[in-house]
Amino acid sequence: MNHYPEAILKLIDSLSTLPGIGKKTAERLALHILHAPDHEAATLAGDIIELKSSVRLCDTCFALSETERCRICADPARDKSVICVVENPTDMAAVEKANAFTGLYHILGGALSPIDGIGPEDIRLSELFTRATPKEVQEIILATKTNVEGEATAAYIQNRLATTGIRLTRIASGVPMGGDLQYVDPLTMQKAMEKRYGC
Secondary structure (H helix, E strand, C coil), rough: CCCHHHHHHHHHHCCCCCCCCCHHHHHHHHHHHHHHHHHHHHHHHHHHHHHHHHHHHCCCCCCEEECCCCCCCCCCCEEEEEEEEECCCHHHHHHCCCCCCCEEEEEEECEEEECCCEEHCCCEEEHHHHHCCCCCEEEEEEEECHHHHHHHHHHHHHHHEEEEEEEEEECCCCCCCCCCCHHHHHHHHHHHHHHHEEC
């Protein structure tokens, strides 16, 4: 691969740092970009720069947003008495695709994993507990993944909120053990939301 000019090698190296992109795929992408019309390459570069400069985290739920409050938190039609707790934005997107949930979200930014050194202070649990006021919130749906880390996170939240009087539920049937929410089809996600159970 070292027969390429330095500029191509640098782009291949950069592209290969992306998830799921190996050296061969990065090489194909770099050559595609090289041979693409100038306006396409410029548009791609501009979109990446705009993404980095304009996208931030919602101040309330920590979803990806271009404003202080994301479109879901700012929507007056959403049920503000129900919060669905997920690990990351892709999990939130999976729930939204199912069109089975009309409440708000809280994105933790990960899950508890003592083996990896991720404790309660490393994800957005304190922010969740601040939002979980019985006056405003009637139900919290725990939609963390069904693997060991997700279950541990759900259990930790249950223990911390057990005395608040807020109804705690867990998404139910249809989501496989160890499954990743972003790969669950919309119909399965809809059924899981409908059949959630008390913790």
